[in-house]
Amino acid sequence: MSDQIKKVVLAYSGGLDTSVILKWLQVTYGCEVVTFTADLGQGGEVEEARRKAELAGVKDIFIEDLREEFVRDYVFPMFRANTVYEGQYLLGTSIARPLIAKRQIEIAKETGADAVSHGATGKGNDQVRFELGYYALNPAIKVIAPWREWDLASRTKLIEFAEAHQIPVLKDKRGEAPFSQDANLLHISSEGKILEDPWVEAEEYVYSRTVSPEKAPDRPTYIEIEFAKGDAVAIDGEQLSPASLLARLNMLGGANGIGRLDIVENRYVGMKSRGIYETPGGTILLAAHRGIESITLDRGAAHLKDELMPRYAELIYNGYWFSPEREMLQSAIDQSQASVDGAVRMKLYKGSATVVGRKSPHSLYSEAHVTFEEDSVYDQRDAEGFIKLNALRLRLLGKQQS
Numbered sequence: 413m414s415d416q417i418k419k420v421v422l423a424y425s426g427g428l429d430t431s432v433i434l435k436w437l438q439v440t441y442g443c444e445v446v447t448f449t450a451d452l453g454q455g456g457e458v459e460e461a462r463r464k465a466e467l468a469g470v471k472d473i474f475i476e477d478l479r480e481e482f483v484r485d486y487v488f489p490m491f492r493a494n495t496v497y498e499g500q501y502l503l504g505t506s507i508a509r510p511l512i513a514k515r516q517i518e519i520a521k522e523t524g525a526d527a528v529s530h531g532a533t534g535k536g537n538d539q540v541r542f543e544l545g546y547y548a549l550n551p552a553i554k555v556i557a558p559w560r561e562w563d564l565a566s567r568t569k570l571i572e573f574a575e576a577h578q579i580p581v582l583k584d585k586r587g588e589a590p591f592s593q594d595a596n597l598l599h600i601s602s603e604g605k606i607l608e609d610p611w612v613e614a615e616e617y618v619y620s621r622t623v624s625p626e627k628a629p630d631r632p633t634y635i636e637i638e639f640a641k642g643d644a645v646a647i648d649g650e651q652l653s654p655a656s657l658l659a660r661l662n663m664l665g666g667a668n669g670i671g672r673l674d675i676v677e678n679r680y681v682g683m684k685s686r687g688i689y690e691t692p693g694g695t696i697l698l699a700a701h702r703g704i705e706s707i708t709l710d711r712g713a714a715h716l717k718d719e720l721m722p723r724y725a726e727l728i729y730n731g732y733w734f735s736p737e738r739e740m741l742q743s744a745i746d747q748s749q750a751s752v753d754g755a756v757r758m759k760l761y762k763g764s765a766t767v768v769g770r771k772s773p774h775s776l777y778s779e780a781h782v783t784f785e786e787d788s789v790y791d792q793r794d795a796e797g798f799i800k801l802n803a804l805r806l807r808l809l810g811k812q813q814s
Contacts, residue, residue: 426465535679602614632760637696639701641752708754708774
């Protein structure tokens with residue numbers, strides 16, 4: 413194997429798993445390893461990954477702040493479609509993988525690497541998402557997935573390997589971890605170990621971005637979110653960059669106990685998994701976006717979007733961000749947003765994010781038409797013909813069956 417791979421770009425977090433992978437690649441393939449650490453707003457000190465990579469003898473270390481690109485080019489396009497997987501999941505992990513894969517392929521080209529590697533296991537969705545992205549962007553790239561190759565099948569074996577190769581192991585990583593987490597600016601997910609029994613309620617310490625709704629303030633928080641062509645651009649009159657806006661919504665949502673989700677989802681590989689997700693800002697953004705669309709989108713366009721959305725969500729969940737069908741759907745979705753401008757007033761209160769006001773210069777809402785008072789724009793007698801024409805096939809069917 414060692415003569416097949418000369419240089420590999422590793423998606424590197426600096427945690428135990430990817431630190432072990434880094435050394436394993438060096439030992440097993442005898443190749444040079446380039447590390448890439450993406451700051452997607454996961455929190456913590458990403459520069460710590462640089463120190464660990466240097467200790468491992470890595471020469472080419474890439475640490476990049478991709479928060480703005482992540483929200484602008486991935487999160488916002490997804491939210492234009494009101495994307496939800498299986499009715500609940502806002503795809504916080506799924507939407508981050510294409511960007512990481514894209515940068516790995518770009519770095520591989522910049523550094524002359526002939527392979528890329530990731531730390532996803534052979535049971536999960538992420539292996540599919542990473543590798544579909546790799547192959548879409550570079551069909552000739554070689555992919556190394558250590559979890560599908562090595563015999564380090566337990567955390568105990570990982571720690572033994574780490575200690576044998578002088579890889580630092582944090583004390584709280586010894587033994588069985590209570591659960592695993594993945595985080596970025598859109599969400600944080602917790603899975604595995606103590607969360608594997610779907611009957612057992614998650615303990616409060618699992619949650620890190622939101623207070624419990626019971627402990628949220630007893631008075632509601634009101635905010636106003638402004639939209640331009642379907643994307644949120646300001647909060648309470650303050651223009652914000654995409655990443656800054658989502659971070660602000662995360663803070664507001666977290667303080668009000670918004671965005672908690674306990675779900676059993678269907679993985680692409682075929683099994684079901686239970687996850688605890690926190691998406692405070694995204695939950696507010698989804699409700700607000702649907703609120704502004706309710707007065708700016710024509711009924712036919714809105715209903716068609718709702719029909720397309722599950723397919724679009726499935727494509728993202730399964731890793732097909734760079735597929736032609738996702739791009740086709742995105743074009744249709746983006747065209748629908750041309751007049752989705754205006755403002756939405758949101759009420760945040762003890763776990764709920766409720767639309768309580770909406771306005772737009774392109775509003776299709778006509779008070780003159782819907783008023784219960786006397787009007788001069790709508791002839792109610794027209795409804796009789798409308799109903800009879802729509803009932804014609806039912807009446808013909810009824811006659812045949814009588």
